[in-house]
Amino acid sequence: MSKQVTRREFLNLLSAAGGTAAALKAGSALGLLPHTAQAASMDLLAADPAKRKVAILGAGLSGLTVAYELSKVGYECTILESSHRPGGRIFTVRHGDLIDEIGNRQYCEFDDEPHMYFNAGAARIPSTHRNILGYCKELNIDLEIFINENKTSYVQDPALLGGKPIRNIDYTTHTRGFMAELLAKSLSAGEMDQPFTDSEAETLMSLIRSFGNLTEDNLYKGSFRAGYAAGGFLEHGVQKDIIAFRDLLKTQMGRQLLDANEGDTGPILFQAAGGMDKIIEGFTNHVGQQIRYRSMVKAVEVKDAGVDISYEQDGAEQLLQADYCFNCIPSHLMTGITNNFPSQYTEALKYIRRGTAYKAAFQAKERFWEKEDIYGGISWMNNPSSQIWYPTAGMHKQKGILLGAYDYGNGELHTAMTHEQRIEAHLTDGEKIHPNYRNQVEKPITIAWHRMNHMLGCSARWQRDRSGWSHEEEDLYHALQQPINGRHYMIGDQVSMHSAWQESAVMSAQWAMADLNQRLRA
C-alpha cells in the first residue's frame, strides 16, 4: 500500500461522527423521526354527515389506507381502480393470475399450491417501517422473516476466479480479513495513535482484529468463519483455502454483498407469509366492497365544495361526486387525465420520472439449492439478470418459486426484449451459478414494471441529480403534497421523499388525512 491514512483523515472521522449525532438529535427535536414503537391509530374526527363522501383514485396501498381509516370514522368511501385487481405495485403472482404487462400479457402457470407464489412488486418490510407494520398488526397479517443476506448463497462474476461461483461467505470473510490486516498495519504505524488515548487505540485495534478475525500478530491467515473444507463436527475441521486479495479485488460485486445489511435493509426484514398481497387482502377484508374495478378515471375536476370524477367502467362513462378526493394514480399517468389542477401541481406531476424495475421468476422442479445448504437469501451475479432469490416458502417441499432476475436501476434492457429473449437471458445467466439450471426450472413469468398496465413504472424519481434534492424539487414536492381547495390530495409513495417503499405510501396517506383533519378542526 502506498498511501497511508493521515492523522487529519482520522480526525475528520472523529468529528464526522460527532456531526451525525448532533444531526440525529436535531432531527428528533423537530419531530422528524417517529417516536412510537408502532403506528398510533389515527385520531380522526368523525365524518360530518353533510360532507362524508370520499373518492379514492387507485386501489394502491395508500388509497386503501385512506379507505380503511376514513371508513372507520364514518366516511363513505368509493375506490376507483382501473385494473382488474387491487394493490398496484404490491402484486403476488400465483397459478392462473393475469400479468397485465402491455404487449406481453401472460397467465401464470405455476402449480396451484399455497407456497408457489412470487412477489413481483414489493417484497420486504424493514422492522423500522412502523406504520406499515402497524397495519399488519391491526389487520392480523401473518409475518415471517425475509432473508436478504444469506452467506451460503453465491456470488458470480466473470472477472472473479474465471467466473467460478463462490459462496458469499468466502468473499466476505476473506475481504474483511484482508481489509482488517491493512487497517491494523496502518494504525500500528505509530503516528496514528495521536488522536486516540491508549485505551481508545487498544479498543480500536481489538475491533479491527475481530472484524477480520486476525491472528495475534495482526495478520489474516484465513478463518473458520468461512466454514470448513472438511470435517468440523466429529473430526477436526479443515480450513478452506484463502482466496488471494488480488483476486477478490477483481470483482465489484462486494458492494452488494457488504451492503446487504445496511441502510433500508439493515433492520430485520419481514414479508407477509403466503405472499405480500396478504397485506392488501387485510385491507380489502374491510373495504373491498367499496372498490370498483376496471374503472378508469378520465377526468378530475376540483370544485369549491367538492370534486367531480368521471370514469369509464364497462365502456360506459360514469360520474362520481365527492366531498373529498385522495388520488394515488401515478403522476405520469395523471398528466394524461383531464383535470383542472393549478399549474404548479401539474408542473410537479410532469416533473417526476419513473424508475424501471424488472423481475422474472421460474418454477423450480426441485429445490436444488437446498441441497447446497441454501435456504432463502440472494445470489448475486455480475450479469443483467443480477440476482437469484431463493424462497423460504415451502422449505423441503418438492418445488419452489425462484426469482430469476431483478434488474432494479437499469430495467430497460430486459423491458426492451421479447418474453422469449428475456427467459433465454435469465437461463444463460443463471446457469453460470447453477450449471443445470436450464433443466431444473420451468414456467417462467417476466414482469417489466415500465409496461405494466396502469402503472408504467416503478418508483417515483424526483431527483435529477442523485446527490440531493434541488430547491426547485423541494418546492414542487411540497406543492404536490398540499391539497387543492382543501378537497383533493395526491398520495402514494410518489408524494414522499423516500419512494419505492410501502412505508412511504402509508405515510403519505396518513399525512393527507391528518392534514384534512386539522383543517376540519380549525
Place this chain on the structure above:
Amino acid sequence: MFKTFLALSLFIACIGGAGAAESEREPFDDRYCTTCHGTEGRGNEGVQAPRLAGMEPWYLRRQLENFRGDIRGVHPEDREGIAMRPMATKLTDESIDDIIEWIFGWEYIPAEVTIKDGDPSRGRGLYGGCAVCHGANAEGNESLGAPALAGQNDWYLVTQLKNFLAGYRGAHPNDTYGAQMRTMVSTLRNEAGILNVVSYINTLSR
C-alpha cells in the same frame, strides 16, 4: 362526448395453455392505449405519448402497421418510438380495425400549447415548404399521405422533427412516407428552426 362503438367483449382474448380453470381467467383486450395516450387519446406529456383523438384513420393505420412491422421505433436512440413499438407488435388486423373505429369516436380537442421559446414569425417562413404537403392550415392531405399537424401536442412534433433530422425515423427502407418527410426536414437545419416552425404550427387550426 364519449361514444362506445363496439362491445368490449368482442375483442377480449385469452392466451395460454389448457386447463379447467381457463374459463375463470381474467380476460383482457387490446384497448389499452389510453393508459399512455391519456383520456380519450388527448395525449400525455408524462409518457411522451401524443394525441390520437382526431387522427386520420389512414394515418393511424399506417403508423400502427409501421410499428408492428418494425419499420418505426427500432432505432436505439428513438426512446419514445421504442416505448410504442411493442404496444403494436401483437395487434391483429382485426384489433387494428377495432382500435381505429374506437379512436374515431373520440372528440378532437386541440392540444395545449407548451412551447414558449420558439419564434412563430420565423416559423411562418419555414412552414411555407411544409404547407405543400401538410396544407396551409396544417390540416393534412390524405392524397399526399401527410397527416394533420395542427392541434397535435407540440412537444411531440418537436421529438418527431428531431428524430427525422437525426435519422431515427424515416430511415427504414420500407418507410416510404417517412423517407419523403425525412428529406424535407433538412430545411429546418437545427433545434431553433424546429422550435420556430412548431410554434408557428401552434398558431394554426384545422
